[in-house]
Structures are given as structure tokens and as C-alpha cells.
Amino acid sequence: MNIRRALQEDLAVVFELEKKCFNDPYPIELLTMLQSLYPELFLVAEHDGRVVGYVSGLIRTDGSGHIVSLCVDPEYRRKGIGRQLMIEIEDLMKKLFNVCIYRLEVRVSNSIAIQLYESIGYRIQARMSRYYSNGEDAYLMIKDACLIR
Ligand SMILES: CC(C)(COP(=O)(O)OP(=O)(O)OC[C@H]1O[C@@H](n2cnc3c(N)ncnc32)[C@H](O)[C@@H]1OP(=O)(O)O)[C@@H](O)C(=O)NCCC(=O)NCCS
Numbered sequence: 001m002n003i004r005r006a007l008q009e010d011l012a013v014v015f016e017l018e019k020k021c022f023n024d025p026y027p028i029e030l031l032t033m034l035q036s037l038y039p040e041l042f043l044v045a046e047h048d049g050r051v052v053g054y055v056s057g058l059i060r061t062d063g064s065g066h067i068v069s070l071c072v073d074p075e076y077r078r079k080g081i082g083r084q085l086m087i088e089i090e091d092l093m094k095k096l097f098n099v100c101i102y103r104l105e106v107r108v109s110n111s112i113a114i115q116l117y118e119s120i121g122y123r124i125q126a127r128m129s130r131y132y133s134n135g136e137d138a139y140l141m142i143k144d145a146c147l148i149r
Pocket of ligand 1: 022084112
């Protein structure tokens, strides 16, 4: 498995993956905007030349790193790809943008993702009421790595 920056040419495949991962996928226009805004923070995981996962993020005005989306092809789950993508994007945020606080939102029902995030140091900070379009709440999760820089 290899993790690399996504190219514009990857976005159609990323969008197909996004649809496999989420009932309310981000539109391809949003994926394109994210990739052009922070190309160094839009990564794909490749297995045998095939894109099987992606992660994207941005830097907020307060200097924290925001993980916007994480998705692994259902056929390739539970092999450590999601965790590896998270580690890689955090490292890049730290190296390139001096980030030490990371944040993300996750559906309160998404216990698999919550377990992954907790296993790498994220903690639930707040519950955001009706955050998603179907009315579901989100947890805001934060990882504060400032003391271990
Ligand atoms: C969440 C997701 C990205 C995890 O990707 P993955 O490659 O399967 O994750 P990993 O193999 O790196 O697993 C890392 C940890 O997550 C947790 N985890 C992953 N799959 C799990 C499962 N089926 N049951 C319980 N815990 C699970 C475990 O803590 C695991 O660590 P371990 O294998 O050492 O026990 C993937 O399930 C996915 O794409 N889901 C749909 C999209 C989504 O929910 N994205 C996050 C939105 S905020």
C-alpha cells in the first residue's frame, strides 16, 4: 500500500469511493475545491495501482488542522489503511503548517470511526445537534498534540 498526494485525475475515482463510503457523499465539486485549496492535504491510498482510500483536510484560520473526510473502500477495510491515512495527514499538517491541534466531526452513530479516532488520540469535545442533513448529531473530536511537539 502506498499513500500519495491525489492528482486532479484521481478525483473521479475518489468520488466513486466517496459514494461507497457515505449515504450523503460530498459532491465532486467540493472534492475538487478541497484538492485545489490544499493539494498537499488531499491524499489517496493505492493498492496494486488502484485507489482504495482517501483523506482530505484543510487548515483553519485558528491554525488547527481539520480532517474533512476519510474513506476506505469497503473491500479494503480493517487492514490499517484508515489509520495510516490519518497518521500521514497529521504528519503533513504538522510539518507543512506547524499544526498541533487537529479536529474533525463524526456522526454519533459511527462507532467504527470513533474507535479509530480515539485509538490515535482524539477525544470527544462536544456534541453538535442536528449537524448532518438527515438530522443526526455530530461529535466534535479534538486531538491536542501541542505538548508533545
Ligand atoms: C472509518 C474507516 C475509514 C476506517 O478505515 P479502515 O481502513 O477500515 O480502518 P483501520 O483498519 O485503519 O482500523 C483502525 C481502527 O479503527 C477501528 N475499527 C476499524 N474497523 C472496525 C470495525 N469493523 N469494528 C470495530 N472497530 C473498527 C479499530 O479501532 C481499528 O484498530 P485495530 O484494527 O487496531 O483494532 C472506514 O471504516 C470507512 O471508510 N468507513 C466509512 C466512511 C467513514 O465513516 N469515514 C469517517 C467519517 S468521519
